[in-house]
Amino acid sequence: MNIHEYQARDLLSASGVAIPRGAVAKTPEEAEAIARSLPCNSFVVKAQVHAGGRGKGHFVDGYKSGVHLVKTPHQVRDVAQHMIGNTLITHQTGPEGKPVHSVLVGESTEIARELYLAIVLDRSSGCPVIVASQQGGMEIEAVAEKNPEAILREVIHPGLGLQPYQARKVSIFLGFPSTGLRAPCRLLHAAYRLFIEKDCSQVEINPLAVTKGGDVVALDAKLNFDDNALFRHKEIQDLQDPSQEDPRDLAAAEHHLNYIGLEGNIGCMVNGAGLAMATLDLIQAAGGKPANFLDVGGGASEAMITAAFRLLQADASVKAVFVNIFGGILKCDLLAQGMIAACKSNPPRVPIIVRLQGTNVEQGRKLLKESGLPLIPAEGLMEGAEKAVAAATGKKGK
Amino acid sequence: MSVLVDANTRLLVQGITGKSGSFHASACKEYGTQVVAGVTPARGGEKFENTVPIFDTVSEAVAATRANASMIFVPPEFAGDAILEAADAGIQLIVAITEGIPVMDMMRVRHALEEYSCVLIGPNCPGIITPGACKIGIMPGYIHRPGNVGVVSRSGTLTYEAVWQITSQGLGQSTCIGVGGDPIHGLTLQKAVEYLHADPDTKAIVMIGEIGGSEEEEAAEYIQARVKKPVVSFIAGATAPPGRRMGHAGAIISGGQGTAQAKIEALQKAGVRMAKNLGEIGKEVAQALGK
Numbered sequence: 001m002n003i004h005e006y007q008a009r010d011l012l013s014a015s016g017v018a019i020p021r022g023a024v025a026k027t028p029e030e031a032e033a034i035a036r037s038l039p040c041n042s043f044v045v046k047a048q049v050h051a052g053g054r055g056k057g058h059f060v061d062g063y064k065s066g067v068h069l070v071k072t073p074h075q076v077r078d079v080a081q082h083m084i085g086n087t088l089i090t091h092q093t094g095p096e097g098k099p100v101h102s103v104l105v106g107e108s109t110e111i112a113r114e115l116y117l118a119i120v121l122d123r124s125s126g127c128p129v130i131v132a133s134q135q136g137g138m139e140i141e142a143v144a145e146k147n148p149e150a151i152l153r154e155v156i157h158p159g160l161g162l163q164p165y166q167a168r169k170v171s172i173f174l175g176f177p178s179t180g181l182r183a184p185c186r187l188l189h190a191a192y193r194l195f196i197e198k199d200c201s202q203v204e205i206n207p208l209a210v211t212k213g214g215d216v217v218a219l220d221a222k223l224n225f226d227d228n229a230l231f232r233h234k235e236i237q238d239l240q241d242p243s244q245e246d247p248r249d250l251a252a253a254e255h256h257l258n259y260i261g262l263e264g265n266i267g268c269m270v271n272g273a274g275l276a277m278a279t280l281d282l283i284q285a286a287g288g289k290p291a292n293f294l295d296v297g298g299g300a301s302e303a304m305i306t307a308a309f310r311l312l313q314a315d316a317s318v319k320a321v322f323v324n325i326f327g328g329i330l331k332c333d334l335l336a337q338g339m340i341a342a343c344k345s346n347p348p349r350v351p352i353i354v355r356l357q358g359t360n361v362e363q364g365r366k367l368l369k370e371s372g373l374p375l376i377p378a379e380g381l382m383e384g385a386e387k388a389v390a391a392a393t394g395k396k397g398k
Numbered sequence: 399m400s401v402l403v404d405a406n407t408r409l410l411v412q413g414i415t416g417k418s419g420s421f422h423a424s425a426c427k428e429y430g431t432q433v434v435a436g437v438t439p440a441r442g443g444e445k446f447e448n449t450v451p452i453f454d455t456v457s458e459a460v461a462a463t464r465a466n467a468s469m470i471f472v473p474p475e476f477a478g479d480a481i482l483e484a485a486d487a488g489i490q491l492i493v494a495i496t497e498g499i500p501v502m503d504m505m506r507v508r509h510a511l512e513e514y515s516c517v518l519i520g521p522n523c524p525g526i527i528t529p530g531a532c533k534i535g536i537m538p539g540y541i542h543r544p545g546n547v548g549v550v551s552r553s554g555t556l557t558y559e560a561v562w563q564i565t566s567q568g569l570g571q572s573t574c575i576g577v578g579g580d581p582i583h584g585l586t587l588q589k590a591v592e593y594l595h596a597d598p599d600t601k602a603i604v605m606i607g608e609i610g611g612s613e614e615e616e617a618a619e620y621i622q623a624r625v626k627k628p629v630v631s632f633i634a635g636a637t638a639p640p641g642r643r644m645g646h647a648g649a650i651i652s653g654g655q656g657t658a659q660a661k662i663e664a665l666q667k668a669g670v671r672m673a674k675n676l677g678e679i680g681k682e683v684a685q686a687l688g689k
Contacts, residue, residue, distance in 0.1 A: 121501060123611045123648070126508045126582045141653045158505045199502050228647065229500035231475060258645045273579060273645025274553020274608055277634040278676040284637040285675055293638075295645040328538040328558050357562065359538050381559075381677035 001225045003239045004048045006104045008223040011198065016190035017205070018183075018217045022106025024048065031080035034105040035073035042108040043070050045079040047088050049098035050244040052222070057090035059083070060097055066090065069108055076105055099243050109217065114207035115174050116140055117188075119195040121202075122155060128195060130154040130162075130188070132170045136207035162192040174208075183216045198236060199229030248292070248315060255307035257296060264289025266392050267312035267321040267350075269305075271296050271330050279324045282381055288389035291318045296330075305338030306345070313346055322388035323354045324381070332356045332364025340371045351376060351391035355384035400528040401548065401573035401593045401600070402491055402517065403467065407532045410435035410465035410489075412456065412472050412480045414446050419471035422495070422536050423450070426469070429533040435459040456487040467491040469525065469534050477521060478503035485514040492584070493534045494521035501647070504582040511584070518584025522646065524554035524576035535576065537561075545570015547683055548594030550587055551606035552579055552613075553646070556634060556676070560604055563680025567689065572600040579646025581611065588617040595625050602628045602686050604679060605670070607661055609635035610649045614661040622668035628686035631665050632673040633658045 003011075006024035013019050021038055025031035035043050047054055047066035054066030059082070066088045068079045080103045089097035114136035122129040132152045135143045143150055152173040156162050164185070171184035187208075195203045202224040209219040230237050242250055252259030258273065262280075266288050270276035276295040283290045292315070296308050312321050325335050335356070343352075355378040356364050368375055376391065378384035409426065413419040414436030423446060427433040435453060436446045442454035453459040456468065468489045472480040477496040484492045499521050511518055519526055525535015529542035541558060543565045551557040557576050564571060575590045577583060587605060594600045603625070607614035614633065621629055636658040638644050640651040651657050662672055671686055673679045 121505070121581065123581050124616075126505055128505070144653070158502075158509050196502065199500055201501065226501045228474060228498045229502060232500075260639075260642050260644070262639065270555075272553060272555025272558075273649060274551070274556035274606070274634050275559060275676075277553075277608060277638055277644045277649065278556060278559075278632075280638065281634060281636045282675055282677075290637075293642075293644055326555050326558050326562070328541075328555065329536055358541065358558065382675055 001227055001230060001236065001240060002050045002244070003223055003236075004050065004102070004241060005046065005220065006048055006102070007239045008221045009218070011194060011223060012191070012218055012221055015194040017187055017194070018215060020106050020109050020217055020219065022104055024102050024104050025080060026084070026102045028077045028080040028084065031103055031105050032073045032077035035076040038107050040107040041071065043073070043076050044068070044106050044108045045070065045076055045083070046104040046106070047083045047100045048102045048104055049088050049093065049100055050241070051088075051090050051092040051098055053090035053092050054088065057088050057093070060087045060089065066100070080105070101243060109209060109219065110212040111209045112212050113175065113210040115210065116143070116206050117191065117208045118202065118204040118206070119192060119200070125155055127158055128156045128192070130156065130166070130170055130192075132174055134175050136209070140206070156192070161196070162189060187216055198233060199226045200224060201226045248311065251311055252294070255304060257294060257304065257308055257311065259311065260293040262290050262292050264291045265317050265319040266388050267291045267315060267318035268324065269294050269296060269308050269312060269321065270324045271326065275324065275326060279322065279385070282385035283322065283388060286382065286385040286389045288385070288392055291315060302334065302338040302341060305335060306342040309339065309342035310346055313349065318350055320350050320388050320392035321348070321352045322384060323352060324384060325356050325358070327356065327358030327360060327364065331360045332358060333360040333367055336364040336367035340367065340373065343373050348374070353378055353384055353388045353391060355379065355381065400531065401575070401597050403526055403528050403532040403534060403573070405531040407467050407491070407534070408432050408434045408463065408465045409467045409469060409534055410437060410456065410459050410463065412437045412468055412470045412484065414438060414450070414452060414471070415441050416471055418495070420446065422469070422471065425539070426533050429539040431532050431534060434463040435465050456483045456489065460487045460489065465489065467534060468493065470494040470496055472496060474498035474500070478507045481507050481518060482510055485511055485516050490516050491519070492516055493519045493523070493525050494584070495523065495525060495536060497522040499580065501580070501582055504580060508582055508584070519575065520578040520583055522580045523578030523583070524557060526573065526575045528573045529571050537574070537576070541565055542574065543570035546572055546599060546601035547604060548572045548597065548600035548602070549574040549604045549606070550590035550594065551576050552587070552608050552648070553606060553634065556606045556632070559676060560606055560632070560679045564604070564683055567680045567684045569683065569687070569689065572597060579648050581648035586616070587613040588620045591617050591620060591625065595627060600627065602630065602683055604683060605629060605631045607631065607633045608646065608649050609638050609644065609651050609658050610646070610656040612656065615664040618664040618668040618670065621670060629670045630673060630679060630682045630686055631670045632676060632679055633661045633665070634676070636662070
């Protein structure tokens with residue numbers, strides 16, 4: 001799960017990580033008032049969306065950049081006026097962009113050095129790892145590629161947690177003098193505490209700034225959370241902003257469907273995550289583009305199948321649907337009943353290709369055949385994908 | 399011979415009174431697995447299907463029934479605890495089916511397990527089966543057939559697809575292991591390949607991977623250095639968009655790491671036969687075995 005920058009700031013601050021002064025505004029008036037309350041003579045105004053690359057982005061009406069530096073509270077108001085209610089497009093939002101409902105107004109900090117700090121999960125050791133670099137302000141992947149020795153990876157023992165010597169080691173690597181380790185060490189411990197306590201999958205502070213005054217502050221931060229652990233963090237669930245999510249994803253989540261919207265025109269309904277992924281690969285190998293990833297799960301109920309089917313039907317970009325099921329626990333006849341029910345209540349507007357295999361496959365195929373629905377059967381995996389691609393491009397399937 | 403489980407395996411089921419737990423305990427029993435005990439706290443003294451004794455704790459169940467393997471269906475919030483309880487009671491093989499365990503919990507559990515000699519399979523996995531002898535998990539038993547192909551996979555349904563294709567070729571399986579789709583889990587692909595390679599009844603190995611992490615690359619290194627048996631592989635997610643979790647919590651390309659292309663290249667370099675697409679696994683296996 002993702003949250004806004006201003007929410008991440010609040011969480012970091014509550015854990016004891018220093019952040020520049022500032023606050024979130026939902027109106028231009030609020031933005032101006034915040035600026036007037038800040039004891040500084042230069043301000044930063046940042047559009048709040050769930051995407052990176054805001055500074056280099058632009059708004060749908062042509063207004064440039066989601067991050068502005070200005071000198072007066074009046075200009076803050078002016079920038080906020082342009083941003084709030086507008087839609088920001090960055091390299092991470094896709095062409096449709098993300099709506100801006102609020103802006104972060106902050107003091108502009110005089111920076112001496114920009115550093116990089118992140119805490120993520122290291123899969124191979126099964127431990128949290130601190131990733132640190134003196135080359136802040138740019139993407140860490142780029143640093144890793146060009147200059148891997150500029151990155152320190154400090155693995156933390158999950159039982160013991162971050163040890164003081166490790167915090168000192170990271171701070172020294174980040175270029176702090178041995179007489180000035182207290183502030184960075186305190187920040188590291190605070191960030192680690194946040195990572196553990198909130199079940200984060202990532203805490204990324206980039207840049208971590210050393211100000212001209214010598215303070216160590218998180219200038220920008222990105223927090224991600226483990227979806228599996230949200231059940232024990234209602235306070236994090238409450239931070240969710242549906243306006244930043246793909247509406248198809250939201251509808252799927254309501255029915256507990258594992259769905260990811262994609263850019264193509266072939267809707268997919270598959271049981272099992274691995275098979276769903278392999279189905280996307282098959283469609284592309286056959287020359288098509290999938291409209292979505294959709295895993296109805298190993299034990300999908302008839303109601304879930306009906307919901308899944310509705311979701312695909314409602315997606316205007318879908319020109320054909322490929323149903324690919326290996327019936328293990330999910331029996332093929334049950335799936336067929338679900339599909340028939342869904343088609344009866346919501347007649348299909350696009351061709352549907354069905355490839356069934358596994359438990360009760362004969363009964364399932366028979367039910368579909370006798371239903372009188374215009375379904376295109378397929379037995380092989382590649383055969384199904386090819387038929388789906390042909391149907392989506394308007395060619396007749398064999 | 400087989401890997402990790404055989405007809406002598408004595409299974410207990412943690413969470414046997416739940417909906418999935420009872421359904422699959424019953425299916426395993428029907429398949430021929432010796433289901434000797436169930437564990438659900440506060441349900442001790444009851445019987446499952448009038449035959450299998452239920453205990454409050456795993457250690458009581460082990461003392462009374464000599465169970466040596468456990469299948470876990472406990473809900474995600476309590477599953478980490480259930481794994482530790484099984485390990486502490488001396489269970490040698492722990493198969494965690496539960497999906498959705500918080501990563502932080504699995505991180506601590508995996509470290510704690512270093513103190514024990516047990517093997518953990520999963521979580522978020524279909525389980526393990528030695529066809530005709532023992533099924534521990536949620537896989538449909540009837541698609542399997544005793545034989546000489548060892549299968550290891552990160553995905554449940556892809557395992558079933560592969561098994562089905564192998565069976566349809568007139569071949570069978572020695573042991574099939576689903577290691578699970580979570581980023582932090584027990585048994586790795588490489589370790590599973592090691593087991594299958596050491597098993598005299600396994601003549602060929604099928605390894606099914608997917609995007610995310612680097613277990614396929616690690617297994618490839620091992621295969622290149624040590625494995626003499628033919629290995630067939632398929633990697634799912636070649637066209638998955640980066641940065642999105644593809645159903646499995648562990649199936650994600652992040653920071654350019656964990657792509658299917660990198661895994662396929664590593665496996666090809668190790669001399670592994672790559673199935674062109676998912677539908678070709680059975681044929682590749684048959685060819686590898688000269689059938």
